[in-house]
Amino acid sequence: MQKHVRQSVQEIEISGIRKFNNRVAGIPDMIRLTLGEPDFPTPDHVKNAAIEAIHHDFTNYTPNAGTQELLQAASHYFYDKYDLTYSPKEIIVTVGATEAISVAIQTILEAGDEVLLPDPIYPGYEPIIHLMGAVSVKIDTTETAFKLTAEQLRAAITPKTKALILPYPSNPTGVTLTAEELAEIAEVVRETGILVIADEIYSELTFFGTHTSIATMIREQTIVINGLSKSHAMIGWRIGFLMAPEALISQMIKVHQYAVTCASSISQKAAEEALRNGKDDAVQMRTEYNTRAGFVHERLVKMGFSIIEPDGAFYFFAKLPDSVSENSFDWAIALAEEAKVAVVPGDAFSEKGDRYFRLSFAASFSQLAEAMDRMTSFMNKYA
Template sequence: MSKQLRQSVQEIEISGIRKFNTRVAGIPDMIKLTLGEPDFPTPMHVKQAAIEAINNDFTNYTPNAGTPELLQAASAYFHDKYDLSYSTNEIIVTVGATEAINVALQTILEAGDEVLLPDPIYPGYEPLIHLMEAKAIKIDTTETAFKLTAEQLRASITPKTKALILPYPSNPTGVTLTLEELEQIAEVVRETGIFVIADEIYSELTFFGTHTSIATMIREQTIVINGLSKSHAMIGWRIGFLMAPEAITSQMIKVHQYSVTCASSISQKAAEEALVHGKDDAVQMRTEYNTRAGFVQDRLTKMGFSIIEPDGAFYFFAKLPDSVPQNSFDWAIELAEVAKVAVVPGSSFSEKGDRYFRLSFAASFSQLAEAMDRMHTFMEKYA
């Protein structure tokens, strides 16, 4: 029967994050620092808007791109936040940022195209590229503080290069790009004519300064992806946004339509409330994440882990000390079984990740404190 199934589908795998999380899920008394989702509840005013939508029977299809009210709210929100100028016909409401990524790639890629990825990177891009019969080209950033440089980008572009995927702040590293670094990357993109798919889902969780979208520099070549999962703790509501010039969105809407028709009507009403009356909902979360990051970084550093300080999101991509003989997968399994703390092996994000692991600090302070105590005890044998 497998011979009758599409070969490229059989060649991709469930993400290493999910596989590892499933592997350790049955261990009792586990502190899970694995999945990337806020531990805060969705704001009450957002939930109330959804309840009202249900009570008002707002349960039919919406226009494919989203309700006019939500599109207008998104246009205003992203302009106010990041100086992005997209009209309502240049925005598509998607089923989370994941669908947005898929729609963008399906729209621009042909078989044989190359897509550049800074490595390490979230594992959700490469399988989609493979399904488009295109090729993912990894650019190693482990020697450049997890930051893609303009020089690396220029050296990686070939006649087959169609796009660069640029996620910042980054999952799994938490690192973002400065204005000067973005300008240098934008200049290379401008000269070479490739697309940038800017995944800015963690933009509101930038700890230092204000997030800058590369679309303000090279608008005609940029597809912006954002959403409400991280900024408003709306993971399960599945609301993302695709933003691009109309020449691009007029083509992307076809892929979106035949994929999902439209995003949930109830979720769209909740999203409208989030954007209009919850512009600063992320402030409390961002402040708390930054505080947690400082605490966890201090504890991990004292245990001997090498860390590059995150600029945002809620992750550390930490390097194992030389005294640890195992690779990160075997070490993480032992950590889960012995210390009852779950982190994600770095190999889930990078071919060079065998000596790294991702730790999510999107957990309560009490959980983090207990996890650090357990890890400290566990690491004593490597001292």
Template sequence: MEHLLNQHVKDIEISGIRKFSNMVSQTDGLISLTIGQPDFPTPAHIKNAGIKAIEADFTTYTHNAGTLELRKAASHFASEKYGLDYNPESEVIVTMGASEAIDITFRTILTEGTEVILPGPIYPGYEPIIRMMGAIPVHVDTRQSQFRFTLDLIKPYITDKTRCIVLPYPSNPTGVSLTEEELKEIAGYFKDLDIFILADEIYSELTFGRSHKSIGCFLKEKSIIINGLSKSHSMTGWRIGFLFAPENIAKHILKVHQYNVSCANSIAQKAAYEALTAGLNDAVTMRKEYEARRDYVFQSLQAMGLETVKPEGAFYFFVKIPDTIPLNSFDFALDLVKESKVAVVPGSAFSKFGEGYFRLSFACSKETLELGLGRIEQYLQKWR
């Protein structure tokens, strides 16, 4: 019966991140620097809110868009942190993580043959959804611009088929973020174009040196902003995301969300409300620790002679594989596991423009980083 399946689904593959992780996960003594989630526990007061919700039998469906109290809290969060203005009654949708928000957005705005412009390298979660809609992902090479997806790079790829551009900042895998000036330039150019902007801002609370800026402040009418609590409050498994969009767009996305999941988990919504009220600044402590780890890893990589961009947000380094190593990124990562029992993510998992690099996560303890980086340094010696 396989021949009857949707060809768009048959043509996509499992994420390169998952594929590689599954291959090496059973290696004894492995130091994993692949993890894409915080290593901190969910704050206790948030967990307690979830427990209380269970005990209070808050276990039924909520409004499709999420409880109004949570939507109000999310709206306040977006306003307080980033200066965004969204009506909680009609312009905020609580989703099953940022992943579902991306899915329902693409399923609402894309049609067969339309194009989506994305920076490369990029997190692999966008392209499969685009392709399942029969749309075409158009990757733009950002390697020569320090991974910055600037207007000058975007403009040559705009066609009459362009339906959307994706701004995934702070970036997974590069840690790069766009400045206010760069965002204003993009907003000014797209103001008169019938093109959506999808801004995935899931790492917005984890920025270093400067606060996050959102394209929604400059071009609200065409922007769909995605955020959530997975990274900011270490709540990956709670699966709570937020979608912010103008009412005339959000009302249609809500229909797709309704038929997809009905509503987000009711227990998790109560925990999320606690996170965005009593825990509004829970990310601060984690961010300070990430910044210290970032500085340590950056100094270590430089001492090894490895080329990388210093992350401005998130918790990843995207590191160039030395020219002296005659292996593609997947084989390099496999060899590193085999020889030194350290796992990193091959750059090829992040589009063809990630080839020649590897992603290293610093969402792990200082001790783990020290041990892992020490093993990488020893491994590099055999190629010198």
């Protein structure tokens, strides 16, 4: 049957995160620190809004871009939070940030275009780029504290460069960019005329200071992606936001329409409540994640791992000590089988990730404490 499947589809693979998680799923008594899922419940006021929508039979199609009420709420929310000035006509409600990424990439890329990605990076971008016949160009940030610099960006741009994908705070590193660092990158983007796809899904989980969007600096060259999965613990509700100048949005809506028609009507009502009355819902989660990060960081350093502390999100991208001779995949398999702790091998995020692993601290403190105890016992054999 393979002859009936497009070659580019055959060439992409299921995410390494999912593959590894599935690989260790059958091991009993496992503490899974693999997937990026908040361990907090969706706020009650958001759930109640969805229940009310169901009782009022709000179960039909909505406009393709989303309900006018939700688009208006999103416009106000992102202005209040990050000084972003997108009117309702410049926003599309998507099926999670994942669909927003896909729509943005499909809309702007032609075969042969080059797209720049800071490496390591979440593995959800490159396959879509490949399906479009475009080329992913990785920029190694392992020597710059996982931060893309303006100098690196300028050196990587060629006449074929169409866009830069800039996710921050970053999955898998948790590192973000300061306003000053963004301004330097924005200047290079302005000079060269490329586009930026700014994936800001973890913006509300910025630990220190306030998240700055590069769209406040180069609005006409920026596509912003955000959503409610991380900020409001609404992973399964699948609500994302795609924001761009109207000239781009008017083209993106066509791709979105033929892919999904519209986001779930019930989820849109829940999202409207989250944006209007839950602007501070992330505060408790953010505080707790920061506390967990401090605890886990101290324990991992004592075990011999090298770590750049995260500025946000809920991940560590840790480097194995020299005493570990295995690559990260074999080491992670042994950790799962012997210590019953699951983390994601670094090669799921980077070709240079062979000596790294990602650990998600989106788990209860008791689970993290037990996981650190198990990992300490496991790492004693490498002492």
